[in-house]
Amino acid sequence: MEPENNSEYLNKEYWERRYENEETYDWLLRYPQVKEDISPYITPEDKILVLGCGNSKFSEDLYLDGYRNITNIDISQIVIDKMQEKHQDKPEMxxxxxxxxxxxxxxxxxxxxxxxxxxxxxxxxxxxxWDPSDEVKSRISQFYQNVYQVLKNQKHLLQISFDQPHFRRKFVDTSKWNLSEKTLDKGGLPYFLYTLQKKI
Structure with missing residues (x-):
């Protein structure tokens, strides 16, 4: 269910309608495709937060790979209810x-x-x-500040994105984050892994 206008992605109502009927969808790449890229930053003992989990298999695949302490959040009540029911056999999630x-x-x-x-x-x-609006910049600043607050010192935010590095860099406050970039060339469109380490 694609929106008529991209701005609909910002509306909770769009996601509620979409998740009423959609069972599973993975944006960009699936866990097996990025496992080797993100594994240096995660241990099985880590407490992991997955943002905007939706109905993706990503968290399930993480769990089955031995990462059990996973918290998933999403703005949609419908998808959270569905995922809770679907994964009730995984009590640590x-x-x-x-x-x-x-x-x-x-x-x-x-x-x-x-x-x-x-x-x-x-x-x-x-x-x-090249010149994002103040509203966009404010949203992204709020995003990074929220993540910064819940993340332990010197730990990592891992971002898998289609946003190219020269656009992403301008949003990152390097006084708070150490940023590294990697191109994920998995065939098809290029995606990017941004690793942000929280500074003390």
Missing amino acids: RWLVMNMLNMTFNPEEFDVVIDKATMDVLQCDIEDV
Whole structure:
């Protein structure tokens, strides 16, 4: 169910309608395709937060690969209810309705935060990629600040995105983050892994 206008991706109602009928969809890449790229930053003991989990198999595949302490959040009540029911045999995984721009976790609660195309949604109504509006910049600043607060010192935010490096860099506050970039050439369109380490 594709929106008539990209700005619909910002609306909770769009996602609720979409998830009523859609069973599974993975944006960009699936876990097996990025496993080797992200594994240096995750251990089985880590407390992991997955942002905008949707109905993706990503968290399920992480879990089956030995990463059990996973918290998944999404703005859609419908998809969280469905995923809770679907994965009730995986008790260590949590499924919470929560807005990534207003998270209510304790400070420094997580060792790893994973964002697969979720922050990209905050740019879906961008008109000029070279000169984003103040509204877009404010959303993204709020995103990074929320993640910064819930992430432990020197731990990592992993972002899998179609956003090219020269556009992504200008949103990252290098006084708070160490940023590294990697092109994920898995065939088809190029995607990117941005690894942001929280500075003390």
